[in-house]
Amino acid sequence: MNKEGVGGEGSVESLPAEEVRRGLKISTIEGASATIHGNLTGGSIFTQFLLTRGADDFYFAIMGGITTASNLAVLIGAFLSRKVLTKKGIVLVFSLITRVIICLTVALPFIVPSGYVLYSVLIAITVATILGSIAGNLWMGWMSDLVPRRIRGRYFAVRNRASMVAAITFSLIAGWFIDQFQAKTERGILSSALSVFGKPPFVSANLPYAFLLLYSVALIPAIVCAFLLARQPEPMRYYYFPNESSSFKESVKEAFSNIKFRRFLFFVCYFSFINSFASPYWMPFYIRNIEMPLQTIAILSALGTIAGVITIRTWGKLCDKFGNKPVIQLTLMVTTVHPLLYLVSTPNFWFPIYIDFISSGIMWNGFGLAVFNILLLVSEGKQKETYFALHSVVTTAVSAVGCFISGFLIKIIPPVYIGNYVLSNVQIIFLLTSVLRFTSLPMVNEIDEPNVKPPLYLLKNLFSAIRPQTASTEKSS
CATH class of the missing domain: 1.20.1250.20 (MFS general substrate transporter like domains)
Structure with a gap:
């Protein structure tokens, strides 16, 4: 061996x-x-x-x-x-x-x-x-x-x-x-x-x-x-780590001195924090608030997963062609709408939830791929693993804090009555999540990525970019 x-x-x-x-x-x-x-x-x-x-x-x-x-x-x-x-x-x-x-x-x-x-x-x-x-x-x-x-x-x-x-x-x-x-x-x-x-x-x-x-x-x-x-x-792995403690401290210092990494980390931390406000409540809402059977949830989850698997290659092409930032902005614009679908869902009206499951399976795959690509892009130096570890630890920590804050908010937010329509405290959290997701959009502009197209350019050329090319088109290009 x-x-x-x-x-x-x-x-x-x-x-x-x-x-x-x-x-x-x-x-x-x-x-x-x-x-x-x-x-x-x-x-x-x-x-x-x-x-x-x-x-x-x-x-x-x-x-x-x-x-x-x-x-x-x-x-x-x-x-x-x-x-x-x-x-x-x-x-x-x-x-x-x-x-x-x-x-x-x-x-x-x-x-x-x-x-x-x-x-x-x-x-x-x-x-x-x-x-x-x-x-x-x-x-x-x-x-x-x-x-x-x-x-x-x-x-x-x-x-x-x-x-x-x-x-x-x-x-x-x-x-x-x-x-x-x-x-x-x-x-x-x-x-x-x-x-x-x-x-x-x-x-x-x-x-x-x-x-x-x-x-x-x-x-x-x-x-x-x-x-x-x-x-x-x-x-079997054999290790030798001369000055390991010093090396780790230096790699952490190097990561935080990287302005590209700091800007990226600020965005993902903010987004992880605000997104965690609603994360504890999605599943209880399906089961308790709109009385959705578990097998229906399983079917919708499967459809969302399949939709994500089918479209992941398309997201890869879009990231390569237009850049990762416009993909993040596009998926953010769509997922900002998702929590609003829960404001009109009832035990007798599940259709908005169907839309959310399928759209989430597609959009979050694109978002995750683009974020991962940028993490690789802004991670410089020999100790890239340090960048990955810092990204994981910091986003996990702020997500935990967001969940705790959300728990105290859910205790003090009263339901809102609009005529015969009642907006529960959970639905108000969903509404807040939608608004806060929208506020994260400008932060994407601060992320450093060379040679990217504006999000509007991606939208204008979206269908032509994902349409299969003919042999003549490929030859002329």
Whole structure:
């Protein structure tokens, strides 16, 4: 086995090609298994569980802030990645503990006094998030060593596609299952058939047991992930860090002395801060305010994901042709409208939510790609990883603060009555988010990017840019 230098920070063992191929196959299956676990226990399923335990908007805001802040534990992972020779053991143990803790949260109502259930869940999820963040950071380093650079794009496209199929399939199954317990009446032939054994199972009184069963099933993919991680090969890395502390301080100083990076960081921090005002409330709004079934949410999420996958290449072309700044401005203008759709949505009128899911799947993909491209552009010097870490840490911190502030705002904002129309405090937060997103548009102009076109130029030439070119057009150009 060979050793290859990596960034002047050490060397990494080069595995035989057969071992690499085996590792990539294992990782693809592991990614799908992890996605299955996440879709059985997270998202709308977990939100529904919290709502059944009496969680209110303030609770969701505080949970959003604490769990977001817990992601700062990624710094611990970054520190460990420079100190340990092997990441496999930590990733395996921490990720398994994380998933087991998540599965056990639905058992807390059977163990903890009812008045302490939500507090216990908050503590459990915080611990799980911290351990998961550490494991995630180390896992990224592991995969960076395992996946050959020349095929990373293609490999992760395949891995993500497998995970997407798993996400769509199991989110629909989980949503359908929990939905069966939402009504207080019997549900269909299956419930009638099972009622011969006693009380019909698909009634709301049995919802706690439904969560317990679903999360117990989720333990299976959690164990499968641990088994696969144990079998996935890991190249051994050897480190040498002369004057490491001094080098890190210098790289941080270098990053903050970079005016291009500071301007970019100011924009993403402001946007992350204002966007976090509404982030804790989207899912509770679907379930509680407009009474949308979980399987409908799963279908809309799948459609949004598919729309994003279909259009991501188009966004790449637009970024290359017109620049990243106009793409950010275009997507911001559209996503500024999204929160306004929630002002007119009711239990009998879901159409605006349909628009939001599809449009969000398209627009946020373009926004994220353009922001990532600019981050790469403004990151200069030898220690680019420092720029990435600072971007992640600072945006995470301000997002957590935004969630906390939003939680206190939701407590003091009263509903607004306009004739027979009532604007709830959550909808006022959505309205505020829309206005604040609009205020971030001028900040994009301060970002340094050479040779970009104005956003109006992009709009005028949008359809001609994404239209497939004919052979004659390509020849003449």
